[in-house]
Amino acid sequence: MKTEKLSIEDAIIQFIELITLSRSKNTxxxxxxxxxxxxxxLEEKGISIENTPVRNxxxxxxxxxxxFLKGYAPATEQLYVIAVSRFFQFLIAEDLADLNxxxxxxxxxxxxxxxxxxxxxxxxxxxxxxxxxTQEFRNQPFEDTAHQLIAYRDAALILTLADTGLRVHExxxxxxxxxxxNEYKAIIIGKGDKEALVRFSSRAITAVKSYLNLxxxxxxxxxxxxxxLPIFSRxxxxxxxxxxxxxxxTARKIIKERASAVLGEKASRGITPHTFRHYxxxxxxxxxxxxxxxxxxxxxxxxxQVTQRYAHLSNDELDQGYHDIxxx
Numbered sequence: 215m216k217t218e219k220l221s222i223e224d225a226i227i228q229f230i231e232l233i234t235l236s237r238s239k240n241t242x243x244x245x246x247x248x249x250x251x252x253x254x255x256l257e258e259k260g261i262s263i264e265n266t267p268v269r270n271x272x273x274x275x276x277x278x279x280x281x282f283l284k285g286y287a288p289a290t291e292q293l294y295v296i297a298v299s300r301f302f303q304f305l306i307a308e309d310l311a312d313l314n315x316x317x318x319x320x321x322x323x324x325x326x327x328x329x330x331x332x333x334x335x336x337x338x339x340x341x342x343x344x345x346x347x348t349q350e351f352r353n354q355p356f357e358d359t360a361h362q363l364i365a366y367r368d369a370a371l372i373l374t375l376a377d378t379g380l381r382v383h384e385x386x387x388x389x390x391x392x393x394x395x396n397e398y399k400a401i402i403i404g405k406g407d408k409e410a411l412v413r414f415s416s417r418a419i420t421a422v423k424s425y426l427n428l429x430x431x432x433x434x435x436x437x438x439x440x441x442x443l444p445i446f447s448r449x450x451x452x453x454x455x456x457x458x459x460x461x462x463x464t465a466r467k468i469i470k471e472r473a474s475a476v477l478g479e480k481a482s483r484g485i486t487p488h489t490f491r492h493y494x495x496x497x498x499x500x501x502x503x504x505x506x507x508x509x510x511x512x513x514x515x516x517x518x519q520v521t522q523r524y525a526h527l528s529n530d531e532l533d534q535g536y537h538d539i540x541x542x
C-alpha cells in the first residue's frame with residue numbers, strides 16, 4: 215500500500231502492532247484505548263478514519279483532542295495524550311504525515327493538565343438519578359427485541375459499575391463463567407494482570423440475570439460454550455446475531471447517552487464509567503463509617519493514599535456540623 219493512500223485507520227493498526235511487539239500487554243491495551251478515543255474525536259469532527267489519508271492529519275487535531283479529553287480524569291488524560299503524541303511521532307518517523315514535532319510538543323506542554331493530587335469531585339445525586347433511571351428505561355415499550363436487549367444491557371452495565379467498583383475495561387472483559395451466581399462474586403484479572411475477587415450487589419446480579427435471560431436464545435445458538443460468552447454484548451447491526459463483547463469506547467458511549475437522557479447534555483459532561491467507580495468508593499466509606507482499609511480492599515487500590523482521597527466530608531455534612539456547633 216502506497217503511503218500516499220494509507221488511511222488513518224491503517225496507520226493506527228500499524229502503530230498498535232508496533233506497540234504490541236515492544237510493550238507489555240497492558241500498555242498495548244491502554245494505547246489501543248487511547249487511539250479508540252482519538253478516533254471517536256475524529257468521527258465527531260466528520261473525519262472518516264477508513265477513507266481519509268493519514269497524510270491529511272495535522273497538528274490541530276491534537277489540539278482538538280486535548281480539549282476533547284477534559285471530561286476524563288487527569289491521569290487518564292495524561293496517558294492518552296502520551297499515546298496519541300507517540301502516534302504522531304510514529305507518523306513523522308515513518309514519513310507518513312507532514313507534521314511539526316516541535317509544535318506538537320508545545321501543544322502538549324501548554325494545553326494538557328497535570329495529574330496533581332485532587333479530591334475526586336462528582337455529582338453523586340446526579341449518579342443516583344441515572345441509577346434510578348435504569349428501572350424506567352427497562353420498563354418502557356420497545357420497538358423490537360434488539361432495543362429491549364440494549365436497554366437491559368445498559369441497565370446491567372450501569373448497576374454493575376456502580377455497585378462493584380469495576381474499571382470499565384474489567385467490566386467489558388467479564389465472561390459468564392467469571393461469575394459465581396450463588397455467591398454474587400466474580401474472579402477477574404484486574405490492574406497489573408493480577409487476579410482479584412469482586413463482589414456484586416443483589417440489584418446488580420438481578421439486572422445482569424434479567425439481561426442474560428432475555429439474551430438466552432442468542433447465547434444458545436452462538437455455538438460457543440456459555441461460560442466463554444461476554445456478560446455485556448453488542449447488539450448493533452454489525453454484530454448481527456453474534457455474541458461479541460462491547461468495547462470500552464462503547465461502554466463510554468452508553469454512559470454518555472444514558473446520562474444525557476436523564477440530566478441533559480450539558481449537565482452530563484464529565485460523567486464517565488470511571489465516575490461510577492468514584493461513587494462506589496465513596497459509598498463504601500460512608501456506609502462503613504470511614505473504614506479506609508475496607509474501601510481500599512474492595513476498590514483494589516494498591517496504595518491506601520489513593521483511597522484516602524475519597525475520605526472527605528461532603529458540603530452538606532460540613533454545613534450540618536457547623537450548624538450543630540455554632541447554632542445550638
